[in-house]
Amino acid sequence: FLKNVVNGIEIYSMKIDSKVTSRFARNVITSRAVNRGNVHKEVFFDVELPKTAFITNFSMTIDGVTYPGYIKEKEAAKQEYEKAVSKGQTAGLVKASGRKTEKFTVSVNIAAASKVTFELTYEELLKRQFGKYEMFIKVKPKQLVKDFEIDISIFEPQGITELEAEGTFITNDLQNVIKKTFSDKKGHISFKPTLDQQRTCANCSQSLLDGDFTVKYDVKRTTPDNLQIVNGYFVHFFAPTNLPQLPKNIIFVIDISGSMSGREIEQTREALLKILDDIRDDDFFNFILFGSDVHTWKEKLIKATPENLDEARKFVRGIDTEGMTNLYGGMMKGIEILNAAHEEKFVPKRSASIIIMLTDGQPNVGISNTEDIRTHVKKAIEGKYPLYNLGFGYGVDYGFLEKMALENKGLARRIYPDSDSALQLQGFYDEVSNPMLMDVELHYPENEISGLTKNSFKHFYDGSEIVVAGRFADINQNSLTVDVKGEGANDVLSFTTQQDAEQTAKAFQEQEYIFGDYIERLWAYLTIEQLLEKRTAATGEEKENLTAEVLDLSLKYKFVTPLTSMVVTKPEDYDNQAGIADKTTEGFPISSITMYYFFLKPLPPAPSFALVPPRFCLGSTYFKAF
The missing domain is CATH 3.40.50.410 (von Willebrand factor, type A domain)
Structure with a gap:
């Protein structure tokens, strides 16, 4: 038992629960820790997320009381931070990034025998490259965890053709712990190693779980495209196959x-x-x-x-x-x-x-x-x-x-x-x-659609996918016809697709796989992502208008974007600690997530023997003793 307790802090549960519906993924990371020591400890929660993801929710639960995060306009959150600093209160800044990931960090000072639960949610649209969608999870708890689990459910109305799961840290023994099943529209992956299976050797206290866990899959394509309509929003996936390659x-x-x-x-x-x-x-x-x-x-x-x-x-x-x-x-x-x-x-x-x-x-x-x-x-x-x-x-x-x-x-x-x-x-x-088409245009009835995402593409490359989303001007409209044209190697190619909400509903009868208004959120995600791209090169009034549009959508759909921050505050009777989570895009690291952390009551100085271990990754929880 003591071997999965590090200097008084035990991470006794860590779970990554992912639901993917039509390429749009919602991931919930839950980490539970208890202070087994007899003094207060500062417990840190570090997660490395894909750069393409937006945090949508975060909360801390301490001794049964939950303190939620709130998405605010970035400047307002920054002012809150600077106000604390101006009063001479302790402040810290954490910045880190990897090739594919950016880091979220938050900490809390908890009493002896107290428990804390961290829960972080992030969402992203999985991109298709080389013929497969990829979900990437960074795993590095740096501690043996009694209850560790990765659980991924995938629902694709087109049907799933292949499903793979692999980890850079997976040994031959751990390979059998990955449980993978898929049939028709549903896929499921579970990875739940026991304490002994996590050990680097029979009596070791070090964990094997250190690296990347990757899931790849693809869908059936009986037609070049797939159109889905739900609650006044639509998403259109276009990925033709078996076309001759353009020189x-x-x-x-x-x-x-x-x-x-x-x-x-x-x-x-x-x-x-x-x-x-x-x-x-x-x-x-x-x-x-x-x-x-x-x-x-x-x-x-x-x-x-x-x-x-x-x-x-x-x-x-x-x-x-x-x-x-x-x-x-x-x-x-x-x-x-x-x-x-x-x-x-x-x-x-x-x-x-x-x-x-x-x-x-x-x-x-x-x-x-x-x-x-x-x-x-x-x-x-x-x-x-x-x-x-x-x-x-x-x-x-x-x-x-x-x-x-x-x-x-x-x-x-x-x-x-x-x-x-x-x-x-x-x-x-x-x-x-491998360019397959040039000058691809996806045409939607102008008088029926508003808020259309990018629908013109210079090239379509083999193994990729074009995704367009929009909303109906009349929320009660339930059918849509789309025309797609592109220049192929031999001639102009044209495709026409029709779909109605009833057909989509029939494909989505497995409701336990669906998370709420996923198409509307997919539309918001894609719109924000593309507006941020436009904003990168914009100036003057155009940049101001794009900024206002991104901010409005970020606040409405609760996405932590470069224009918003998530503020987490605990009440005064718990040291009144607060934190601000940002996402930035300038310079290096690319799109790093920055966590400002400050204490509204000064903490006692750390003695010379205070242990400050390195920062860890996915759901890792570590401490600083005072």
């Missing part, structure tokens, strides 16, 4: 400035060589290198013949670093070559053009003002093809890269400077290497 025209714009020397340029060469192995014979490609000067492999796009690919491999092996960072020159040269290929009809009319730019620094040669660069790049591309910006390491102006990508129908991605950086680069290329 692609791809320009790689690579930073070779001095800061890329060593491991970074080695990994870049390694990734590009692997990418060359995957380029198809009907693709066109070229490399632009920029240091202080701009170097091109060829003056125009080159067809991916075996001979040209061999020559390209020699060129890539010889890439080395030099000089400073003429990002503007490299970008404009790449755009110029791609534009010329289209104007001269050198590439097929039905082909998908892409620019991928990789940099690890900030522009400092030629035009170095990032706003000027964005203006020139947007004018040169004119919306004709997407720009994908990859920021390598910590020295990049990631905000600039993100704005420039979003303005040009692409996205930015951070490449982390680890041993697998080459795999990260290659993995991103794999996501965009």
